[in-house]
Amino acid sequence: MLCLAKDIYKIYTMGKVEVEALRGVSLEIEANEYISIMGPSGSGKSTLMHILGCLDTPTRGEYYFEGKKVSDYTDAELARIRNRYIGFVFQNFNLLPRLSALENVALPLIYAGVKKKERLELAEMMLKKVGLAERMRHRPNELSGGECQRVAIARALVNNPKIIFADEPTGNLDTKTGSEIMEIFDRLHSEGRTIVLVTHDSNIAQHAKRVIRLIDGKIVE
Amino acid sequence: MGEILNLAFQTFRAHKMRSFLTTLGIIIGVTTVIAILSLIEGLNQSVAKQIRSIGSDLIFVTKFSMVRMGPTNFEEIAERPDLTPEDALAIKQLSSVETAIPTIEQNFAKLKYRDKEVAQTSIEGSSEDFSKAYNYIVEIGRDLNFDDILYKRNVGVIGSYVAKNLFGDESPIGKDLNIGAHRIKIIGVYKEKGSFLGQSMDNLIVIPYTFYDKTFPRRRATVFEKAFGGYTISVVPKPKMVERAMDEIRELMRRRRGLRLDEPDNFELGTQQMLFELYQNITRVGFVAIVAIAVISLIVGGIGIMNIMLVSVAERTREIGIRKAVGASNQNILLQFLTESSVLALVGGIIGIILGVLLALLISIVSPLKAAVSLWMIILGFGFSAAVGIFFGMYPARKAASLNPIEALRYE
Ligand SMILES: Nc1ncnc2c1ncn2[C@@H]1O[C@H](COP(=O)(O)OP(=O)(O)OP(=O)(O)O)[C@@H](O)[C@H]1O
Ligand SMILES: [Mg+2]
Numbered sequence: 003m004l005c006l007a008k009d010i011y012k013i014y015t016m017g018k019v020e021v022e023a024l025r026g027v028s029l030e031i032e033a034n035e036y037i038s039i040m041g042p043s044g045s046g047k048s049t050l051m052h053i054l055g056c057l058d059t060p061t062r063g064e065y066y067f068e069g070k071k072v073s074d075y076t077d078a079e080l081a082r083i084r085n086r087y088i089g090f091v092f093q094n095f096n097l098l099p100r101l102s103a104l105e106n107v108a109l110p111l112i113y114a115g116v117k118k119k120e121r122l123e124l125a126e127m128m129l130k131k132v133g134l135a136e137r138m139r140h141r142p143n144e145l146s147g148g149e150c151q152r153v154a155i156a157r158a159l160v161n162n163p164k165i166i167f168a169d170e171p172t173g174n175l176d177t178k179t180g181s182e183i184m185e186i187f188d189r190l191h192s193e194g195r196t197i198v199l200v201t202h203d204s205n206i207a208q209h210a211k212r213v214i215r216l217i218d219g220k221i222v223e
Numbered sequence: 224m225g226e227i228l229n230l231a232f233q234t235f236r237a238h239k240m241r242s243f244l245t246t247l248g249i250i251i252g253v254t255t256v257i258a259i260l261s262l263i264e265g266l267n268q269s270v271a272k273q274i275r276s277i278g279s280d281l282i283f284v285t286k287f288s289m290v291r292m293g294p295t296n297f298e299e300i301a302e303r304p305d306l307t308p309e310d311a312l313a314i315k316q317l318s319s320v321e322t323a324i325p326t327i328e329q330n331f332a333k334l335k336y337r338d339k340e341v342a343q344t345s346i347e348g349s350s351e352d353f354s355k356a357y358n359y360i361v362e363i364g365r366d367l368n369f370d371d372i373l374y375k376r377n378v379g380v381i382g383s384y385v386a387k388n389l390f391g392d393e394s395p396i397g398k399d400l401n402i403g404a405h406r407i408k409i410i411g412v413y414k415e416k417g418s419f420l421g422q423s424m425d426n427l428i429v430i431p432y433t434f435y436d437k438t439f440p441r442r443r444a445t446v447f448e449k450a451f452g453g454y455t456i457s458v459v460p461k462p463k464m465v466e467r468a469m470d471e472i473r474e475l476m477r478r479r480r481g482l483r484l485d486e487p488d489n490f491e492l493g494t495q496q497m498l499f500e501l502y503q504n505i506t507r508v509g510f511v512a513i514v515a516i517a518v519i520s521l522i523v524g525g526i527g528i529m530n531i532m533l534v535s536v537a538e539r540t541r542e543i544g545i546r547k548a549v550g551a552s553n554q555n556i557l558l559q560f561l562t563e564s565s566v567l568a569l570v571g572g573i574i575g576i577i578l579g580v581l582l583a584l585l586i587s588i589v590s591p592l593k594a595a596v597s598l599w600m601i602i603l604g605f606g607f608s609a610a611v612g613i614f615f616g617m618y619p620a621r622k623a624a625s626l627n628p629i630e631a632l633r634y635e
Binding site: 096097161 | 226233237542544546549550552553554555627628629632
């Protein structure tokens with residue numbers, strides 16, 4: 003089992019107000035699953051995804067990644083896990099504005115200790131895979147939303163991760179570009195990767211083999 | 224590592240003006256420290272040469288004052304008559320004087336023998352009593368004698384440093400060495416004297432002043448060359464007669480120059496003791512200044528760097544979040560920002576080193592002070608600025624490294 007969440011709470015305290023973003027979420031994800039997490043805005047989808055991706059920690063409850071409790075990993079180990087096992091596609095892309103598409107895609111490889119030449123070769127390969135080879139010298143502000151999304155996907159893939167988390171990967175895109183992006187995810191799944199898709203669009207969620215619904219920080223069936 | 228350095232330079236280029244202003248404190252600090260250090264080093268070299276004979280109570284007769292501090296009228300000094308070998312002969316006759324020698328010198332000469340050469344050598348044009356005045360002992364061969372002076376012979380006695388470096392195990396006696404186009408036959412070698420104030424006292428060649436006069440044209444173009452070129456006379460007084468010898472020399476020189484009672488001296492008298500005290504005062508002031516400047520620029524430059532790095536960390540919070548999300552460890556981030564602050568400081572340090580060397584050269588050109596830059600000062604400048612960069616970059620870098628990735632990604 004890849005991910006195991008047991009009764010997870012995430013509580014944000016802002017002054018005197020407490021916001022319970024997650025209220026007792028339990029979830030298992032097996033290798034090679036294709037899951038989508040659905041729910042209205044503010045239901046805690048992104049929060050859950052960040053915790054599942056070892057980017058954030060739960061306030062209460064236990065989360066196991068690859069069989070080990072995340073709170074038992076050191077910072078350096080967590081960084082390694084994020085680098086080698088996990089690929090993120092963020093809701094708002096999160097590309098570095100001063101780097102070209104190619105350099106953005108190559109970024110995770112720096113922290114994997116890959117040599118520069120090899121880094122750029124791998125990054126170029128990934129950009130080809132998402133159909134963006136001819137725009138690889140451009141910076142994010144010279145690219146369209148769909149193109150940025152492809153760069154973000156290529157970056158998530160470049161380290162050959164076990165699991166890919168994508169937060170509203172089609173949220174900012176028109177239907178046509180959206181379905182092109184979804185084709186990429188479908189292909190990645192058929193190649194044997196685990197995919198977790200966050201969305202509030204049921205058409206998108208249909209691509210997944212299992213759909214989890216989140217309302218007010220709780221899973222409903 | 225190369226990647227991190229590259230990144231640091233990129234940020235530097237992206238904010239040229241801001242980076243430059245930040246490093247100004249370090250630039251100013253390193254510039255002044257290097258300039259003062261090289262002036263002190265230059266002073267060491269010239270003072271060491273003057274105080275070559277530790278133990279003997281030498282009196283110097285010169286055109287300019289070696290010991291007076293404060294404003295000096297170089298034009299007036301340049302107009303004074305030169306001291307001459309004849310003055311030295313007359314002083315030698317005084318009852319309180321053991322001997323007096325005229326010396327004319329040239330520093331930083333290059334000597335050659337076959338394919339070997341030594342540099343930074345002083346050529347001393349003097350008389351047969353040079354070794355007596357400056358406590359040199361001839362180890363092999365013979366010393367200069369009166370005939371060498373009289374017949375303006377192209378002969379010379381060399382210091383042990385020159386002998387070792389030009390001749391190795393060969394005997395130098397009877398060999399010809401070259402100074403530029405001139406050949407000089409070696410007749411003797413002085414016994415090693417060691418070094419004083421870090422300067423070797425064995426890197427010299429002594430030749431008859433008559434031959435020197437004939438061979439090496441004197442440059443007299445600038446006021447300084449007029450004031451400081453030419454002969455100085457070193458006088459060895461009889462035991463316990465320094466005071467009396469000074470009085471007699473003053474009186475003799477005034478008479479020889481026909482000065483009226485109301486006219487001031489147009490020459491200067493100094494002793495080794497006075498020179499040494501002056502030297503100590505100057506270096507003490509210099510070192511206090513260096514420490515003060517170093518501390519101030521360390522604080523100013525360091526705070527500047529800390530400030531700009533904090534700004535940089537805040538500006539790039541999202542970048543840090545992104546890097547962490549794709550696998551950068553806390554240590555990666557720490558190193559990235561530390562490298563950046565060190566590069567910032569080092570660029571300042573390099574500019575400071577260059578400016579400091581230029582400043583020292585400039586002072587050497589427009590004033591009689593001589594500057595000598597050496598490698599350890601440059602290393603010191605580097606070390607100093609790197610230390611500032613690392614020390615003051617530590618806090619911002621830690622702050623960056625300890626950012627929570629999710630909070631960093633949310634930052635706007
Ligand atoms: N850092 C934070 N501080 C305070 N409250 C937060 C923080 N992050 C999230 N929240 C709150 O937690 C709840 C869940 O947020 P989350 O971003 O997970 O929602 P979401 O399901 O992803 O919504 P959307 O579909 O709009 O992206 C929201 O009410 C949000 O305001
Ligand atoms: Mg969200």
